[in-house]
Amino acid sequence: MPNPKRKHTPSRRDSRRSQNWKLEVKSLSPCGQCGALRLPHRVCPACGSYNGKIEVAQKVAKSEEGKDQK
Template sequence: MAVPKTKKSKSKKRMRKAAIRKPCARAQSCEQCGADKLAHRVCPSCGYYRGRQVVTVSDED
């Protein structure tokens, strides 16, 4: 059975783990208004999620 000769330092261990992390979430277009939004989240421009309005968005410009 393989046994390491020396202990891996925290920085070396974390550098190795940093390359394995998950990729960033990609933006999708909203079905209701067509604006960019993150997957599985409420649209920030219209407030819709899965075909129904969840959040009321006020227009403050």
């Protein structure tokens, strides 16, 4: 079985672990409906639309409906 011949130094270990902070979301595209920045291949958080259709009802609209019923 292949095994590491020597123990890695703490600096080499920490250098390897420090690479994870570079994973950031940089790709934000404007929504086709409202123009707000959203992640690609995700439902728009502002208007709830995806691929030109409203897939998810807005949370604001639901809260307003609840107020009207009370």
